[in-house]
Amino acid sequence: MSARRETFLWVAQRATAVVLALCVFVHLATIIYAVRGGLSAADILGRTRGSIAWGAFYSAFVIAAAIHGAIGLRNVAGEWLGLRGEVSEVAMTVVAVAMTILGLRAVAAVVVG
Amino acid sequence: MSARGHTAYWAFVVHRVSGVALALFLPAHFWVLALALQGEATMDATLRWTDQPLVHVAEWVLVMLLAAHFAGGIRLLALELLPWRNWQKTLATLAAAFALAVGLVFALVR
Numbered sequence: 001m002s003a004r005r006e007t008f009l010w011v012a013q014r015a016t017a018v019v020l021a022l023c024v025f026v027h028l029a030t031i032i033y034a035v036r037g038g039l040s041a042a043d044i045l046g047r048t049r050g051s052i053a054w055g056a057f058y059s060a061f062v063i064a065a066a067i068h069g070a071i072g073l074r075n076v077a078g079e080w081l082g083l084r085g086e087v088s089e090v091a092m093t094v095v096a097v098a099m100t101i102l103g104l105r106a107v108a109a110v111v112v113g
Numbered sequence: 114m115s116a117r118g119h120t121a122y123w124a125f126v127v128h129r130v131s132g133v134a135l136a137l138f139l140p141a142h143f144w145v146l147a148l149a150l151q152g153e154a155t156m157d158a159t160l161r162w163t164d165q166p167l168v169h170v171a172e173w174v175l176v177m178l179l180a181a182h183f184a185g186g187i188r189l190l191a192l193e194l195l196p197w198r199n200w201q202k203t204l205a206t207l208a209a210a211f212a213l214a215v216g217l218v219f220a221l222v223r
Contacts, residue, residue: 014193017186024183028215031176035223038164041156045149069136076133099139106146113149 009071016068023061048110055111062103070096124205128185131178138175173220180215184208 034043048054074092077083083091148156163172188204 014190017190021183021187021190024179028176028180028183032215032218032222035172035219039160041149041153041160044156045153065139069132069139072132073136076129099143102140102143102147105150106143109147109149 009074012067013071013075016064016071019060019064020068023057023064026057027061045110045113049113051111055107058107058111059104062107063100066096066099066103069099120202120205124185124188124208127181128189131182131185134178135175135182169223172223173216176219177212177216181208181212184211 034047048058070092073095074088077088077091145156145159148159162168185205185208188208191204192201
């Protein structure tokens with residue numbers, strides 16, 4: 001693996017971490033707010049349906065989490081399982097794309113319906 | 114091993130384990146949210162299933178993992194990007210305190 005690619009992934013991991021720090025802070029506050037009195041589809045969808053702001057927020061959250069999670073899993077697989085090289089690079093890309101698709105589908109479900 | 118090294122080691126382990134656990138949980142989280150595509154009733158049925166003690170405990174663990182990964186990540190960003198490295202142990206303690214505080218609030222309101 002080239003040093004340049006490692007540097008790129010390191011920077012991508014930190015850049016997405018900064019985005020995620022903001023997103024997770026908002027998410028934790030939303031969780032605490034939302035679970036008071038129990039969760040219901042009406043409450044959740046009442047907040048998100050038709051909201052461009054929540055749609056943009058969760059889309060950015062999903063994309064950052066997909067990139068961050070995939071790079072993180074690749075690093076852990078390399079250090080703990082000795083999984084390196086082409087296989088782990090392909091697996092990382094597949095995980096990132098799959099998480100993005102699943103995540104954006106979930107965002108569409110709660111924002112557009 | 115010094116106490117500082119020990120704290121940093123545990124901060125590393127918590128960050129790594131919480132990160133892997135959250136990555137594994139995400140697909141399930143997305144799947145449940147996507148149930149909204151099949152209508153409110155389907156989503157509500159799943160949400161009702163989550164309203165039981167064991168699931169509440171699992172949710173609490175997930176919230177703690179998210180809070181711990183968040184606070185541990187802020188600690189890492191500070192260590193790597195800011196010039197005050199001798200605050201390592203304080204940062205790790207603050208991260209743990211934040212995770213515990215979030216977990217406590219979640220447990221109280223859920």
